[in-house]
Amino acid sequence: MTDYNFREIEKKWQKFWQEQGLFQVDVKDRSRSKYYCLVMFPYPSSELHVGHGRNYIIGDAVVRYKVMKRFAVLSPMGWDAFGLPAENQAIKHKINPKDWTLRNIKRIKEQLSSWGIMYDWRREITTCLPDYYKWTQWLFLKLYENGLAYRKKAQVNYCPSCQTVLANEQVMEGKCERCSTPVIQKDLEQWFFRITAYADRLLEDLRLLNNWPERVKLMQKNWIGRSEGVEIDFALENSDKKIKCFTTRVDTIFGATFLAISFEHPLAEKLIADSPHKQEIKAFLQKAKSQPKSARLLDSFEKEGVFCGKYALNPMTQERIPVWIANYILAEYGTGAIMCVPAHDRRDYEFAKKYNIKIKEVIKPLSGSEEDVYEGEGILINSGQFSGLNSSLAKKKIAEFMEDKGIGRRKIHYKLRDWLISRQRYWGAPIPIIYCPNCGVVPVEEEDLPVLLPENVEFLPTGQSPLNFVKEFLNTTCPHCGAAAKRETDTMDTFVDSSWYYLRYISPQEHRLPFITEDVNRWLPVDQYIGGVEHAILHLMYSRFINKFLYDLKMVSFSEPFYSLFTQGMIVKDGFKMSKSKGNVVAPDYIVDTYGADTMRLYILFMGPPEKDAEWKDEGLVGCFRFLKRCWRLLDMREELDWQQSNNNQDADQRLKRKIHQTVKEVTKDLESSFQFNTAIAMIMELVNEIYKSINVNPPLVEKSVFEEAVKTLFLLLAPFTPHISEEAWQRMGEKNSIFQSFWPSYDEKVLQEKKVNIAVMINGKVRDHLEIDVSMPQEEIESAALSLAKVKELLGSSPPQKVIYIPGRLVNIVN
RNA sequence: GCCGGGAUGGCGGAACUGGCAGACGCGCCGGUCUCAAAAACCGGUGGCCGCAAGGCCAUGUGGGUUCGACUCCCACUCCCGGCACCA
Numbered sequence: 001m002t003d004y005n006f007r008e009i010e011k012k013w014q015k016f017w018q019e020q021g022l023f024q025v026d027v028k029d030r031s032r033s034k035y036y037c038l039v040m041f042p043y044p045s046s047e048l049h050v051g052h053g054r055n056y057i058i059g060d061a062v063v064r065y066k067v068m069k070r071f072a073v074l075s076p077m078g079w080d081a082f083g084l085p086a087e088n089q090a091i092k093h094k095i096n097p098k099d100w101t102l103r104n105i106k107r108i109k110e111q112l113s114s115w116g117i118m119y120d121w122r123r124e125i126t127t128c129l130p131d132y133y134k135w136t137q138w139l140f141l142k143l144y145e146n147g148l149a150y151r152k153k154a155q156v157n158y159c160p161s162c163q164t165v166l167a168n169e170q171v172m173e174g175k176c177e178r179c180s181t182p183v184i185q186k187d188l189e190q191w192f193f194r195i196t197a198y199a200d201r202l203l204e205d206l207r208l209l210n211n212w213p214e215r216v217k218l219m220q221k222n223w224i225g226r227s228e229g230v231e232i233d234f235a236l237e238n239s240d241k242k243i244k245c246f247t248t249r250v251d252t253i254f255g256a257t258f259l260a261i262s263f264e265h266p267l268a269e270k271l272i273a274d275s276p277h278k279q280e281i282k283a284f285l286q287k288a289k290s291q292p293k294s295a296r297l298l299d300s301f302e303k304e305g306v307f308c309g310k311y312a313l314n315p316m317t318q319e320r321i322p323v324w325i326a327n328y329i330l331a332e333y334g335t336g337a338i339m340c341v342p343a344h345d346r347r348d349y350e351f352a353k354k355y356n357i358k359i360k361e362v363i364k365p366l367s368g369s370e371e372d373v374y375e376g377e378g379i380l381i382n383s384g385q386f387s388g389l390n391s392s393l394a395k396k397k398i399a400e401f402m403e404d405k406g407i408g409r410r411k412i413h414y415k416l417r418d419w420l421i422s423r424q425r426y427w428g429a430p431i432p433i434i435y436c437p438n439c440g441v442v443p444v445e446e447e448d449l450p451v452l453l454p455e456n457v458e459f460l461p462t463g464q465s466p467l468n469f470v471k472e473f474l475n476t477t478c479p480h481c482g483a484a485a486k487r488e489t490d491t492m493d494t495f496v497d498s499s500w501y502y503l504r505y506i507s508p509q510e511h512r513l514p515f516i517t518e519d520v521n522r523w524l525p526v527d528q529y530i531g532g533v534e535h536a537i538l539h540l541m542y543s544r545f546i547n548k549f550l551y552d553l554k555m556v557s558f559s560e561p562f563y564s565l566f567t568q569g570m571i572v573k574d575g576f577k578m579s580k581s582k583g584n585v586v587a588p589d590y591i592v593d594t595y596g597a598d599t600m601r602l603y604i605l606f607m608g609p610p611e612k613d614a615e616w617k618d619e620g621l622v623g624c625f626r627f628l629k630r631c632w633r634l635l636d637m638r639e640e641l642d643w644q645q646s647n648n649n650q651d652a653d654q655r656l657k658r659k660i661h662q663t664v665k666e667v668t669k670d671l672e673s674s675f676q677f678n679t680a681i682a683m684i685m686e687l688v689n690e691i692y693k694s695i696n697v698n699p700p701l702v703e704k705s706v707f708e709e710a711v712k713t714l715f716l717l718l719a720p721f722t723p724h725i726s727e728e729a730w731q732r733m734g735e736k737n738s739i740f741q742s743f744w745p746s747y748d749e750k751v752l753q754e755k756k757v758n759i760a761v762m763i764n765g766k767v768r769d770h771l772e773i774d775v776s777m778p779q780e781e782i783e784s785a786a787l788s789l790a791k792v793k794e795l796l797g798s799s800p801p802q803k804v805i806y807i808p809g810r811l812v813n814i815v816n
Numbered sequence: 817g818c819c820g821g822g823a824u825g826g827c828g829g830a831a832c833u834g835g836c837a838g839a840c841g842c843g844c845c846g847g848u849c850u851c852a853a854a855a856a857c858c859g860g861u862g863g864c865c866g867c868a869a870g871g872c873c874a875u876g877u878g879g880g881u882u883c884g885a886c887u888c889c890c891a892c893u894c895c896c897g898g899c900a901c902c903a
Contacts, residue, residue: 173900215820215898222819222899229903247903260903303901333902340903346817347901415902536898606841608828613896615828619842627841629856679830682840689840696858760836765884767836805883807835815883 006596023118035071040531044104051578064720076505078125087427127497133429134450135514211564225415232408246334251394254383255362256339264331275309426459428491436478465489533567598722605677645699652701664747
């Protein structure tokens with residue numbers, strides 16, 4: 001009996017694959033179909049724990065499978081290396097963020113290799129190195145050139161702890177996505193990318209993404225938040241001014257009994273200028289302004305407002321309706337002012353009740369509704385010439401009427417906001433812009449890229465970019481007029497770096513261009529993208545946007561970068577996400593040393609459906625170890641059993657052959673149609689059980705050739721999951737080439753056919769007996785055989801059956 | 817509040833298109849080997865009743881459709897995720 005010496009085996013083959021360059025690909029290779037498998041690149045902070053491992057292991061299994069299917073497989077890896085953690089660590093330990101980052105990269109690379117995860121490391125990219133961020137800056141310039149990067153003063157989300165602004169997408173429930181500090185609002189001059197210009201396309205093209213999880217598409221759809229409606233002009237009484245209001249429910253216009261505008265609305269100050277209650281109103285405005293935006297999220301947030309003293313006219317009824325200033329109106333959405341229909345909107349209703357404003361019903365529910373406020377659609381009442389119409393028709397008719405009269409127009413609004421990319425921090429790609437006293441905002445010339453990030457910097461956060469204090473960086477000359485000028489000192493959001501990295505892998509060393517269009521067009525869209533669902537909105541939306549922009553520049557020929565997306569679930573321990581602070585991390589180095597990388601890989605793939613969260617259990621790991629040892633022992637059986645004397649048992653041969661083909665079929669199906677590694681592995685375990693059944697007597701029940709076929713198939717099927725043991729077994733069985741240079745096994749439908757099957761005999765849907773039948777037997781014969789079973793006769797008694805249902809190969813159901 | 821997803825043994829999870837619920841693994845129980853233990857191997861393992869043959873009950877709850885429902889329909893409970901005063 002040989003020892004399963006996984007430590008030796010794993011080292012041996014890792015070295016072999018690396019030296020043979022087995023997982024390298026030439027992008028010019030057109031001899032085979034291409035397959036681009038992309039695993040989201042990690043942020044290189046500290047070392048990996050098993051919770052991090054899942055996506056790399058899934059990716060590696062896919063890659064190895066596709067290699068065996070003879071695709072030219074591109075499997076690259078890189079590092080999303082700019083960002084706050086590096087900077088914070090650097091501040092804490094007084095080291096350079098670059099050193100810290102590069103050290104982590106080295107460590108993580110070693111870990112990935114020790115798990116047998118293969119990448120084409122010649123394509124490695126690191127976003128914090130100049131040969132990469134040069135092209136991130138280039139991307140900025142292109143966006144600027146095309147009017148899609150712009151600077152404006154705006155109320156922005158600011159994290160007081162990270163001392164930097166955040167994009168909308170990085171604010172979670174009013175808190176900083178990174179550190180959970182409540183976000184405050186600041187008025188700052190910042191750079192934005194005009195992602196809103198792509199809102200409709202980002203929404204529309206979700207339809208093309210058939211192989212994306214439905215929920216990710218939904219999240220993006222909700223985030224884009226398209227709504228169709230009408231923008232209505234409300235004339236102010238005794239004034240030539242108008243208040244524009246956006247509504248999706250123009251069918252309720254006859255019930256609009258007041259207007260409400262945001263306290264930040266540009267008209268707010270003017271409206272109250274000659275009010276006798278000016279002081280009170282100002283006090284209210286003050287109070288509203290002082291409330292943090294995050295307070296709105298609380299249940300306790302109370303809707304408050306104040307009558308500004310002016311009236312507007314309802315354009316349909318000509319009724320005078322009061323204009324209120326209210327704290328619940330969002331300045332940044334729509335026009336910052338709304339028409340209020342208290343009878344059909346709960347928020348307006350609450351407000352109207354509180355301040356005694358008229359409530360007028362204009363929609364009759366289709367079926368009786370008991371509620372005070374009916375928010376659904378129905379039949380219009382009290383709505384002049386439009387009474388009697390249903391809501392959806394009325395929306396159309398009223399919109400047309402308003403457009404005719406020039407008092408309103410159809411509009412589409414999005415929740416999506418432009419992407420704020422300025423960060424007041426050091427560890428990021430500098431924004432390639434120069435401010436000249438004569439020429440104003442001047443982009444850095446393309447040939448002057450990269451704008452190098454200086455290395456010896458005092459980077460304590462101050463709310464200003466640390467680059468402000470680096471004179472050599474800050475002071476420059478204007479590329480236009482040569483005057484002394486200053487550089488932009490903010491750096492870019494790291495999501496800019498990762499919005500295009502999947503393109504750079506194709507041409508990682510190219511120095512004239514970010515990538516070579518011809519090669520990119522051959523290799524993309526990415527065939528399979530794998531990563532965490534936490535990127536459902538941020539990274540995946542930004543990448544889609546940038547890709548569409550490059551598409552418009554004709555630099556890429558595909559409008560979506562990722563054809564197929566797989567989001568894996570987390571590995572949890574004791575019910576929580578693994579994290580150092582919780583102290584529940586499982587160290588992969590220990591697992592690899594004690595049980596081997598193959599065991600760890602197998603267990604992570606077997607622990608449950610890969611898209612769902614899974615609980616790490618050491619016992620489960622041990623089970624997988626046991627299984628691999630069981631597979632290993634089969635290799636000894638080749639020599640130890642007395643094959644000369646083997647029983648000439650054709651039934652056993654047939655049974656094992658059938659199992660082999662059945663397993664190939666099922667495993668292939670699980671890998672092709674979806675990522676059901678757990679069931680694929682279960683099938684392989686069944687095959688092993690079946691093999692043991694046919695050899696657990698000596699001499700064995702099956703012929704040696706059938707046994708050999710079974711064991712070879714076993715290791716071929718295992719190869720994507722447990723590559724090291726499979727390679728070793730392959731060699732031990734006398735094969736000369738790598739198992740990854742052999743073919744994925746195929747199956748023969750004919751071998752799968754069984755001659756005899758055992759079917760269930762049911763009475764009224766309950767299983768009462770079983771019957772062994774020949775598959776070729778005619779239905780009548782099967783039915784009569786079932787009816788003549790002693791058990792059936794007894795239960796049926798004398799009454800004849802009313803009906804007999806036969807489902808071929810499965811069951812007979814007798815109804816009486 | 818709105819939009820998704822989910823609930824199956826002691827545990828993780830299987831189940832084709834409506835067709836024998838519980839594959840596979842873990843755990844547990846029994847056995848073989850051993851001075852003993854571990855490892856390994858073999859067998860058993862949803863619950864209840866029964867010596868047994870067998871029977872009854874069981875896929876979150878309550879109804880429905882069907883010869884037949886984990887699967888389809890209606891109502892409800894709980895859990896997870898996303899969005900959240902978006903007019």
